[in-house]
Amino acid sequence: MIAPGLIYFILFKYLPMWGVLIAFKDYLPFRGFWDSPWVGFKHFDRFFHDPVFWLLLKNTFVLAIYNIVFFFPIPIVIALMLNELRIEWFKRSIQTAIYIPHFVSWVVVVGMVYTFFSSEGGIFTNMLVDAGLPKLNFLMSNDWFRPMIILEVIWKESGWGTIIFLAALSGVDPTLYEAAKIDGASRYRQLWHITLPAIRSTIVILFILRLGNFLDTGFEQIFLMLNSTNRQVGEVFDTYVYVNGVQQGQFSFSTAVGLFKSLVGLCLVLGANKAAKKLGEQGVY
Amino acid sequence: MIRPTLGSRLFDIVNVAMLVVFALFTIVPFLFVLSGSFTASEELLQRGVVLFPTKFSLDGYRYIFSTKTILWSLGVTVYITVVGTLINLIFTTLTAYPLARNEFIGRKPIMMLVLFTMLFSGGMIPTFLVVKSLGLLNSYASLLIPGAISAFNLIILRNFFQQLPDGLEEAAKIDGCNDYQILVRIVLPLSLPAMATFSLFYAVGHWNTFFNAVLYINDNTKWPIQVWLRQIVILSQGGIGDSQQMGSDYVAPPGEVIKMAVIIVSTVPILLVYPFLQKHFAKGVLLGSVKG
Numbered sequence: 001m002i003a004p005g006l007i008y009f010i011l012f013k014y015l016p017m018w019g020v021l022i023a024f025k026d027y028l029p030f031r032g033f034w035d036s037p038w039v040g041f042k043h044f045d046r047f048f049h050d051p052v053f054w055l056l057l058k059n060t061f062v063l064a065i066y067n068i069v070f071f072f073p074i075p076i077v078i079a080l081m082l083n084e085l086r087i088e089w090f091k092r093s094i095q096t097a098i099y100i101p102h103f104v105s106w107v108v109v110v111g112m113v114y115t116f117f118s119s120e121g122g123i124f125t126n127m128l129v130d131a132g133l134p135k136l137n138f139l140m141s142n143d144w145f146r147p148m149i150i151l152e153v154i155w156k157e158s159g160w161g162t163i164i165f166l167a168a169l170s171g172v173d174p175t176l177y178e179a180a181k182i183d184g185a186s187r188y189r190q191l192w193h194i195t196l197p198a199i200r201s202t203i204v205i206l207f208i209l210r211l212g213n214f215l216d217t218g219f220e221q222i223f224l225m226l227n228s229t230n231r232q233v234g235e236v237f238d239t240y241v242y243v244n245g246v247q248q249g250q251f252s253f254s255t256a257v258g259l260f261k262s263l264v265g266l267c268l269v270l271g272a273n274k275a276a277k278k279l280g281e282q283g284v285y
Numbered sequence: 286m287i288r289p290t291l292g293s294r295l296f297d298i299v300n301v302a303m304l305v306v307f308a309l310f311t312i313v314p315f316l317f318v319l320s321g322s323f324t325a326s327e328e329l330l331q332r333g334v335v336l337f338p339t340k341f342s343l344d345g346y347r348y349i350f351s352t353k354t355i356l357w358s359l360g361v362t363v364y365i366t367v368v369g370t371l372i373n374l375i376f377t378t379l380t381a382y383p384l385a386r387n388e389f390i391g392r393k394p395i396m397m398l399v400l401f402t403m404l405f406s407g408g409m410i411p412t413f414l415v416v417k418s419l420g421l422l423n424s425y426a427s428l429l430i431p432g433a434i435s436a437f438n439l440i441i442l443r444n445f446f447q448q449l450p451d452g453l454e455e456a457a458k459i460d461g462c463n464d465y466q467i468l469v470r471i472v473l474p475l476s477l478p479a480m481a482t483f484s485l486f487y488a489v490g491h492w493n494t495f496f497n498a499v500l501y502i503n504d505n506t507k508w509p510i511q512v513w514l515r516q517i518v519i520l521s522q523g524g525i526g527d528s529q530q531m532g533s534d535y536v537a538p539p540g541e542v543i544k545m546a547v548i549i550v551s552t553v554p555i556l557l558v559y560p561f562l563q564k565h566f567a568k569g570v571l572l573g574s575v576k577g
Contacts, residue, residue: 001464002395005380009398012431015415016407022414078307081300090301090510097308100315103559105493107511108552111518115321115334115544118555123317123334157310185295220496224519236478238409244409246500258408266405 007031023256029249031151036252052240060236063146063217067209068100070150075161076203080195082162083169084187094176098159110224113148114139149225149234153218169195205276215265222276237261300464315552322346322511322545334541346539355513361425362509362551364491368566369429370484371489376433377483379441382468384439384448396430396443403436416501427501428478428494428509437484465493486557492555518544548556 025041026034049054078098087089101109117138118125138144176194185193205248220240228235237257245254317334317419325340332338342401349355367372383389384396406412421427449472473480495511501510521540 001379001468002383002391005376005439006395008376008380008430008433009402009421009558012412012415012433013402013406014398014410018407019411019414020407036398036447056291078304079305084297084395085304086297090303094308094312097313103489103555105495107363107493107514107519108548111514111544112318114519115318115541115548116314121333123321126333154356155311155314158307186290187293213334223496224515234413241409242500246413251410251414255408255410258410262383262405262408269404278447 011118018260020059020255020262022252023259027252029251039252043253044260046253047257047260052235056235056240057239059233060215060217063149063222063236064214066146066150067153067217068207071153071158072207072210073180074154074158074164078158079162079165079169079199080191082166084191095159095162098162100159102160106218106220106224107157110221113225117148130247131236139225140227142230142233145225145230146232149218149221152221152225165199165202167284168199172198174194182183204279207261208272208276208279211275212269213265214268215261231243268273294560318548322542322549324542326542329539334545342538345542346550348538348543349546349550350418353470355510357506357552358508358510358513359550361507362494362511365425365428365494365509366488366491368425368487369494372429372433373435373487374480376437376482378468378473380434381439382441382446384443390523396440399436399439410575413500421501423502423504423507424489425507428491428497431497432490435487438486442476442479442483445476445480449475488558489555510547514547514551516546537546 006046017093022033022036024038024040026042027033027036061239082094114122116122119125119135119137119140120139125135125138136144138148151283173193177190180190180194215237217236217238219236222234222236223239223242238261241254241261244250244257246252261263316336320336320338321329322345323337323341324334325342326344328340351410361486380419383527384399386392396539406416416422416427416431421430453471453475454467455472493511494509495515498509498512502512505512551574
C-alpha cells in the first residue's frame, strides 16, 4: 500500500537531493549527469565573489525584516479584536470576508494590484490624479517595490493568519474574565493580563518559525512583481536561480546558488527549533 | 450582571469600526474589479472604473468566452484541478494509512524520510532536471505528479488516522476484511471531514497552479488559466485586442474590461467552493496544530 507514496518521495524528493551534486560539476545536458566533469567548489567560489551575492542577501534580508515588522503583528492584533466581539454572527461575517484572499492565487493578487496601481489607467492612480496629487510610479520603480510587496502580503494573508491565534484564544478559561471583572479590571486590563498571556507562547513559536524561514520571501509573488525596473531591490535567491538556471541554462551554477540557500535555510530552521525548546516552548520537530 | 461602562462601550465601538474597515479593505478591491468587468465601454472611457456603474455590459465576458484560448485554458485548469486532487487524495491516503498502523515495521524510518523533505529540498533546478529526464516536460503530468503528496498534509492525515479507535479495525479484521477493505469501508467514512478539508486545500492549490506551469510547460496551448492571466494582465500581451490570434469573432472591448473579466473568471470558480467547505476549515486547521 505504501509503495506508490514511497516511490513518489524517492523520485521527486530524494532524487533531486542527489541531483544537487551537479553544483560540484560542470553539468552539460548532452553529456548527462554521470559524464559531466567534477569541478569542486568552482561555482560557489564564483557566486561568493560576485557582487550579486551581497545584493541578493541584502534584498532578502530587507524584505524579511519588513515582513516581520509590518506584517507579523497584524494577524495578532486582528485576532485580539475579533476575540472581543460578542455578537457571533458579526464575528463570523468578518472572518468569512477576511479569509477570502487567502484562496486567491498570487497571479490574481498581482493582477489586481496592476489594475489598481498601474500608471496607465490604474484605478487608484486615477483617483490620485483626480484628487490633484502627483502620479506615482508604484509598479515600475525601486522605491515602491518593497512597500507594495508588504501591502499585498497584508491584504492576502492577515485574515488567514488570525486562525491560529483565535484557536489559542478559544482555549482561555472564561472564569478568568469573570473573576477579573468582579475585581474591577477594565477591558484593557483584561486584555493585558489575561488574553495576551494566553497567546504568548503561540506568538513566540510563530515568531521563531518565521525566523527559521527567514530566507523564504514568497517566490511566486516576487517573481510576478519583478520587472526590469525594480530588479535592483527585488531580485532574491529563488528568482536569481530561475533566471540563471532555467532561462540561461547555467544549471550547475544556479544549483550551487540554490544549494547555498537550502543549507542556510536548514540551519536557520534547526537553530530556531532549538531556540524554541530553550525558551521552554515545545519544539516543532 | 455588571452594566458595561462608558469606556467599555467606546472600546466596542472603536473595535467594531476598525474591523469593518479592515473587512472593507479586503473586499472592496474585488468589488471594484467585479463592477469594472461589467461596465460598458462608453462609461469606462468617460468615468473610469467606479464601484457603481450606470451602464452595464457583458462585452468583456462575451469576448473572453468567444476566444478559444481562454476557454481552453479554463478547461485545462478544471482538468488539472479534478484529476490532480484525486491523485493527491489517493496518494496521500494510501501513504498515510500504513504510517498510522502500529504493526507496520517500516513506519519510523519512512516518517523520518518524509519529515526530512520538509526541512531540505534539492531545489528548483535539480527537480526540474528530474522532471525533464522523466520526459514529463510539456505534459499535464508535470502539473499532476511532482506535487502528488504534500508532506505536511500527509503527516496531519496520519495523525488523524492514528486517533481512530483500534477496536474498529480489529473487529473488521476478525470479520474477514483485508487492509484495503478496512481503509475504504471503515477508515475513510470516519474521515470525511478531514478528507473534505484536504480536498479543498489541494483543489485550491491546483486551481492556482502557476509557477510549475511556467517552469514545465512551454506549449501555450497547454497553459492553465493562471499563466494566461499573467500574460494578459501583468505582461499586457498574449494577443488581447488581436481578435484573430485569440480566435474570437468579436471586436475587443477596452483592455481594462477584458483584464478584469479574466481576473473574475479565474477567481470566482474556486471561491464558489469556499462556502461549502468553510465549516470544515477550523477543524482542519486545528488538526494542523496537533503536534506531529
